Amino acid sequence: MDLSLVLAKILGLYCLIVSISILLNYQRIPVLVHEFVESEGLKYIAGLISLILGIIVVIIHPIISYDWRLIITLFGWGAFLYGLVNLFIPELALQIIKLIGSHRNLFTLFAVAIFLFSLILLAEGFNIPFMKALIPI
DSSP: OOHHHHHHHHHHHHHHHHHHHHHHTGGGHHHHHHHHHHOHHHHHHHHHHHHHHHHHHHHHOOOOOSSTHHHHHHHHHHHHHHHHHHHHOHHHHHHHHHHHHHOHHHHHHHHHHHHHHHHHHHHHHTTOHHHHHHSOO
């Protein structure tokens, strides 16, 4: 099976679950962000996990194409860069997290964007024709 399709399934399901969780727990977001920001260990572990996931995706999927596969590549680079920033410039990572987390509307927009990306990845990964027809990419 094509690696892009496997990654589309994995990342699509992951993004779908995470985005729905964020949207359903909308009221708890400020508390969760505050607790995350206060925990040095949790921030460090999040940076490590993000870095390793980013490295894996960047190495096994170095595809720059102007179709749905670009979402996978950008996800990998985003995770890789966030991991690096979180480990080496934690103050900058903290400012980004506070900015997004302190504005519920921005956080909701972020969750909706993740949800839409998940639909694109799932449509391609699982070859769902009606979803492909709805999402012209």
